Amino acid sequence: MEQVLYEVKRVVVGQDRFLERVMVAMLAQGHLLVEGVPGLAKTLTVKTLASTIQGSFKRIQFTPDLVPADLVGTRMYNQKTGEFSTTLGPVFTHLLLADEINRAPAKVQSALLEVMQERQVTIAGETHKVPEPFLVMATQNPIETEGTYALPEAQVDRFMMKVLLDYPTEEEEFVIAQRALYAPVQVLPVATTAQLSALQAECRAVYVDPSLLQYAVKLVAATRAPAQHGIPDIAPFIACGASPRATICLTEGAQALAMLRGRAYVLPEDMTDLAPDVLRHRLSLSYEALSDGLDADALIARIMAKIQAPARPLHHVQNSLGPHHAQKAA
Structure with a gap:
């Protein structure tokens, strides 16, 4: 590649x-x-x-x-x-x-x-x-x-x-x-x-930690129900949020980006880099958002500021590998 x-x-x-x-x-x-x-x-x-x-x-x-x-x-x-x-x-x-x-x-x-x-x-x-x-x-x-x-x-x-x-x-x-x-x-x-x-098949094997998968689910769910995720102020601006397909695309895209960057596992920055590209066309904005001059990217930035990515998603994996393998994985 x-x-x-x-x-x-x-x-x-x-x-x-x-x-x-x-x-x-x-x-x-x-x-x-x-x-x-x-x-x-x-x-x-x-x-x-x-x-x-x-x-x-x-x-x-x-x-x-x-x-x-x-x-x-x-x-x-x-x-x-x-x-x-x-x-x-x-x-x-x-x-x-x-x-x-x-x-x-x-x-x-x-x-x-x-x-x-x-x-x-x-x-x-x-x-x-x-x-x-x-x-x-x-x-x-x-x-x-x-x-x-x-x-x-x-x-x-x-x-x-x-x-x-x-x-x-x-x-x-x-x-x-x-x-x-x-x-x-x-x-x-x-x-x-x-x-x-063959590379596409190999890409599917890139490891995604459950905490990162949960992060992707929360990001997408926050576009559908902002109030439940502590962002009630943006609820009037979103008429319809992203579908579960967005979660799948975010996860699969992060796998591909991790592989391009030479890794066999996904890191939080892989997901945060792709999130705006995956979500921006999936948000239907309300008239309030259009009248206030807000676009999808501005709303996504507010969601990502509230829902933080896991700090050390591979920590438990490295601990289970032992000190030598953990150092090598790091």
């Missing part, structure tokens, strides 16, 4: 946090929703990533006249043979970029989100599975609202994380402009899709 990240960074300048989240999504078999203005290397990142793992890459530009068949495929009639044949759509790929997902109507969004969840498509009674590994990165533009269809709250929950992209620094933008003057860098294929599938 370090080699893959190194190759991607030979092409993409900056955006370290975003790249780390993409790697986490790949390992944890989740999907990303990315919000950012045009020109921040979203397409370039996914395309480069596909080249490094020798996987297939497809990009769908969402438009208001798109229909579900344009994504998943359809049945075509062959006049010569007099038979119908199935033509599979662009979702049958390893890495899929759904560009400006909020430009397509709800029917098309639902078709994509169904594939993300079930990892298969049914056309005329036949089930077709998408290739493994399968990662969807959907983008939406925060500055345009005309001609867009907001993603329904129940469907946006299918995304593991929502990442906010910002402009590069002046130093990074200088390097970007400098690289644009020369021939594009040719990335090397450093891994295979089979190796990535």
